[in-house]
Each structure stands twice: as C-alpha cells, then as structure tokens.
Amino acid sequence: MKHLVPRIDLHKLIHELTKEREIPGTSLGHVKHSYRYHPTTQGWFFFLLTFMIMIAATTSGHNLLYLLVCVFLGVFIVMGNMAVMNLRSLRATRELPMEIYADTPIPVEIRVINPREVMDSFSIRLREIPNRDNSVEGEVFLPLVEKGKEASKEYWLKVSRRGWHELHGLEMQTRFPFGFWERSRTILSQTTLLAFPRIFHTWREAKATLMLDGEFSGRRIGKGDELLNFRNYEAGDPIRWIHWKNTAKTDRLTVALFHHPENRQAIVTLRTRYPKWEGSSFEEHVEEAISWAATATVRLLEKGVAVGYRDETSQIPPASGENHKRRILTHLALV
Incomplete structure (x- = not known):
C-alpha cells in the first residue's frame, strides 16, 4: 500500500513563518504603529522537533506521525496569532518629567489602555526604542491589562549624557502564551528632550552638603x-x-x-x-x-x-x- 506523502516547500514555509511583517495601524497625529514578529530560541527548538518528526514520518510512512506534525505546526501558528491578538488595539501613553538629569534614573509613569471587550492582554513588556547613540534606556513589564481597563506603572528612564536627545517612541513586546513567538508592536512617536548635566549628591570638599561662607552680603x-x-x-x-x-x-x-x-x-x-x-x-x-x-x-x-x-x-x-x-x-x- 502506497502512502501519500504531502509535498512541503520547507524553505517557503520557514520564510512565511519568520519574515517580518508591517501592518499599518491607526495614525493618531504623529503616532504610527507597526507589528513585527519572529520565533524565539524555544520556538526554533520546537520547530526543529517538528521538522525531525516530519522526516521520521516521511521515511517511515506512519500516518500518526503525519497527524502529529500537523498538530505541532497548527499549535505553532495558532500561538503566533494569539500573540498578535494579545497586542491588538492596545494604546500606551507616558508623561515625561520637566527635568531630566544625565546619568540619573528618573521615574516615568506609563499607562496602557486595553479598549477590547473580549480578551485581556498578558505579559506585556514596553521599552524605549534605541536612538542612534543608545543614550536613552527604559523598560517596564506589565503582567496583565484587563479588557476595557487601563494599567499604569512607573519605569526608570535613564539618559547617559547631557544635551538634546531624540525619543523615537515605545516598543511593545509579548511572548504570550508559551514563549515560542515574540511579537512586537512599535509605536513611533518622535519627540526630543533636553537632559541637564549630572547632579552629584555630595559636595566635592565636604561629605555632607555644600556650605556657603558669608551667606549675607548686604543689609537691605x-x-x-x-x-x-x-x-x-x-x-x-x-x-x-x-x-x-x-x-x-x-x-x-x-x-x-x-x-x-x-x-x-x-x-x-x-x-x-x-x-x-x-x-x-x-x-x-x-x-x-x-x-x-x-x-x-x-x-x-x-x-x-x-x-x-x-x-x-x-x-x-x-x-x-x-x-x-x-x-x-x-x-x-x-x-
């Protein structure tokens, strides 16, 4: 009895699963959205295991192995789509402080709004998009954003040097549900901030605070x-x-x-x-x-x-x- 072996273009399949996609989002003023996704290290191991089972099914001709390959590939693709749904429609806003000092972490509050009425969002990580000289750092993790609600949390924004800096926006990442795919949503929002020079906590000549000799120079x-x-x-x-x-x-x-x-x-x-x-x-x-x-x-x-x-x-x-x-x-x- 001959077994029907499905023809699978492996190169095309890997390309379709791993290529970066950009899906235009809703434009709000100068804010622009896009999606990217790629398998994680665990995802590649899972895909390699699926590929090895596919080879075993081809050489042995067992229909059960073909069924197992189809289940694994289906789970792999469904998890990727769930990651996309996990980020869909989420909005993020932040309030930058008026004073930012170089090499000094500053607390910044970020709010993530989930307007959906059906699905909560899990395991959301947000970070500052690196600029040209990687002078801006900041990252925060939100375990849950309930449907129809918003979640807020503070993260530490750090600027490495004084002067003007460009902020390109935020990158929203998730590996939900099992960590095989990493989906990221880029929220582009161009803005600039001025970082003041670093402030030392103690004065150079004394370990306490700055002392001033002759505090009063007049009698007005x-x-x-x-x-x-x-x-x-x-x-x-x-x-x-x-x-x-x-x-x-x-x-x-x-x-x-x-x-x-x-x-x-x-x-x-x-x-x-x-x-x-x-x-x-x-x-x-x-x-x-x-x-x-x-x-x-x-x-x-x-x-x-x-x-x-x-x-x-x-x-x-x-x-x-x-x-x-x-x-x-x-x-x-x-x-």
Missing part, C-alpha cells in the same frame, strides 16, 4: 526668611511684622526685619577654555566641571541663595526661582 530689608534685626514699631507697619515674643521681653512694641533675598548672592564660574591639556581624559574633565557647576547651582538655589553664572563667553545675572534654575541648567546642558 526685604521679605526673606532670615532675621536681620528688630526695631520699634512705627505707624503704618504691617501687623504681621510685630514680633510678639521680643515685644513681651522688652516691654516695647517691636517689629522684626528680614533680609532682602538679594542679600544672598553667589556666582558660579565655569572655565571652558584651556590653553594646553595633556592626557586623554580632557572631555571627562570638562564634563565633570560642568556637573559640579550644575550641582553648585542647584544646591545654592535650594538654600535660598540668588545664583548667577559666568564663563568665558556668557554671563547670567543672579536670580532665584525654578525658571532661573532651568535657564542656567539649560545653558550648562548645551555649553
């Missing part, structure tokens, strides 16, 4: 937090200026005077030009100097000191506040 009266002096109450002085404790002590109505914020000033000076430099670590030296300048700026502003900046080509007058801090850090990030 203002609305600061540091006490300057007391004087007798005069008509027209605000009631909130009255220092009741000192009034009870001196038996005279006295008011408290505070330092003007401009009494506390500091200039951070950065040297950016060197006549000669011997050695191969010049760039590292400059980067370290920029980081120390940024550290001094942040620490002094936290102490309430008005900070200015100066180098060989530019100068920023002393001031305080978050906007002024970002102005100096932006200059240091691009210097």
